[in-house]
C-alpha cells in the first residue's frame with residue numbers, strides 16, 4: 580500500500596472537516612518563502628506517514644507497521 584492511498588483512506592475515515600486540521604499537523608507553510616515543508620517523516624519500512632510524539636520521549640512512530648524512530652541529539 581502506498582502512503583498516498585493510506586492517507587486518503589485516513590481522510591475519509593476522519594471526515595472532511597477534520598482533514599484541514601490534519602494537513603496542518605503534517606505540513607508547515609512558510610509564507611515568506613511560499614514553501615511547504617512536510618513536518619513528518621515517512622516510514623522507511625512501509626512508506627506510511629509517521630506520527631510525531633513528544634512524550635514520554637520524542638519519536639516518530641508508524642501506525643501501520645509499528646516502526647519507531649527516536650529523535651536523538653536535540
Ligand SMILES: [Zn+2]
Nearest residue numbers: 622625641644
Ligand atoms: Zn511503517
